[in-house]
Amino acid sequence: MAIIVDNDTKLVVQGATGREGSFHTLRNRAYGTDVVAGVTPGKGGQDLEGIPIFDTVAEAVEETGANTSMVFVPARFAADAIYEDVDAGIETVICIAEGLPAHEMLRIFNYIKPRGITMLGPNCPGALSPGKANVGIIPAEIFREGRIGLVSRSGTLTYQIGHELTQLGLGNSTIVGIGGDPVVGSSFIDVLAKFEADEETEVVVLVGEIGGAEEEKAAEFIGSEMTKPVVGYIAGFSAPPGKTMGHAGAIISGTAGTAEGKKEALEAHGVRVGTTPTEAAQLAAEVAGAVRA
Amino acid sequence: MDLYEYQGKELFRRFGIPTSEGRLALTPAEARAAAEQLGGQVVVKAQVLTGGRGKAGGVKLADGPDDAEQKAAEILGLDINGHLVRKLWVESASEIAKEYYLSITFDRGEKKALFMLTTEGGIEIEQVAEETPEKLARLHVDPLEGYQPYQARRLIYGAGIDNPSEQKQLLDIIGRLYACFVGTDAMLCEINPLIVTPEGEVRALDSKFTVDDNALYKHPDIAEMRDPESVPPEERAAREKGVTYVKLDGEVGILGNGAGLVMSTLDVITLAGGRPANFCDLGGGGDAQGVVDALEVIIADPQVRSIFFNIFGGITRGDEVARGILTALEQIGIKHPIVVRLDGTNAEEGRELLAEAGPDNLHVEPTMLEGAKRAVELAA
Structure with missing residues (x-):
């Protein structure tokens, strides 16, 4: 599928x-x-x-x-x-x-x-289902077929994690880049719901970054709607606060938007979060192993 | 792009939102002239792209031209949260009976514009939201439906504003603010405070205005409002070269491809016990000129002790990136130790090229974590 x-x-x-x-x-x-x-x-x-x-x-x-x-x-x-x-x-x-x-x-x-x-998208690398189809600019040669779904806001970071998974002998069902702009067509939740319904996907890796509240919402969704295990990675723990949208913007997300806040939200819903791309890939490998056994 | 108060007010006036009369002044003498033209009491306000200028002494009341000149001299040159005051807005002083708050912004979560109105203006809006959320009226606008006057009525009644004259003026201002928000491709238009004078007139006393950078091509007049001197000189140099660069306070210079990967690189440097000196994104490519431009920006920072290249070869192959790096290093002599981590497509060929032809200060590492560790050691 x-x-x-x-x-x-x-x-x-x-x-x-x-x-x-x-x-x-x-x-x-x-x-x-x-x-x-x-x-x-x-x-x-x-x-x-x-x-x-x-x-x-x-x-x-x-x-x-x-x-x-x-x-x-x-x-x-x-x-x-x-x-x-x-x-x-x-x-x-x-x-x-x-x-x-x-x-x-x-x-x-x-x-x-x-x-x-x-x-x-906009501003996304596209979607790749290894062995089936590649639509976009994802370098397919880095990835192999498998059962891990990967969803990310970032391009090269996705490649990094996919590459680490490949080196651990793991492959992907589909790699999805949703795009890094403030307003994109699909949220993490939209893609997580598709992975949840996909027979070929056993584990999902969610790659987030600072800003907005999409990772926090995804955490809630994972807690209430998903049966498949999800592993997380968040980039930007040491990044300076980005361009804020002024007071009115800050109010919408409250204290959300920091990497620490996103990590805590995910962990509160049982998502293990790696502190580096390498660790995230290792966690996914562990979880995938547990799913197989 | 953030606009200064005076620029935001200019856009407000264009859309018919009432503001006080004022003049821009770059020197104490110009502030005096402005006060003479305006007559009566004036307020001299520092123009900086940061909050908290009132507490920092950046806003002062002046009784006339002499006083305005003196107050201007006090405010010009102030450092407000790292922003040097170079411009003043001299405005006719307003008598204030009430202070309201009105804004419209992008709600990224709801994918709609969000209006907020409260009678608790003049203070930090987060405080109102936290302590008395019932006093903050909020309303989303569907971008396909657009603005309808009922929305303004709901906001006005929701905020508990019952004076008929104020209601009438606000209804007009809210509609105009929506037109301004959409018409300028703004991400935020905030009026805090929106005052009511003792005579009952409603007027914008301040503006906080952010315009979408991606839409500036539609608004050349607003694009011209950008003040190149409002960003630190090193970031300005980077922008001129088309390099995405943010200065930080550490010793390890960082260069990578892709914003997410660079953010992740800052994290692994921190985890390895170092401090990143900057955020620098080469973007998708890795051509020699791009690398030269980025390196020049990074080494202009005297705090930088080592440089970490973290490149993942995707569409741009690792050997191409390696050639780009070698050509760049030939063009500019760099004494700093440089650690290159190259992974992805054709990474092995790239690493061999670097090992063979690279100068002595070039160190090649196979993984991101090893590269980060080495770069931190070399910065010590």
């Missing part, structure tokens, strides 16, 4: 003909992802090494049955691209583009939620 991307993924790439876009589109296809179309307005009828390019997402969906979109256009065109995906019937939107204005993302979030769309 895996989550978000798998063998049923039929991918359309918005911005497939750009420099970065074409590089990653072809990488994703080389990995085995079913890349069915690209969309670049004005380039309809062309192709990218055999991948047909369309002028609109609606055409691409009609012609190819695409169900998942990767957004690789510059930030100022990304909101438009996401609405186009949703209105064309795309079910899963993975936005690699970064730098979307927060107000635009706020409107997008409230538009997609009642429509049941799954969205990752």
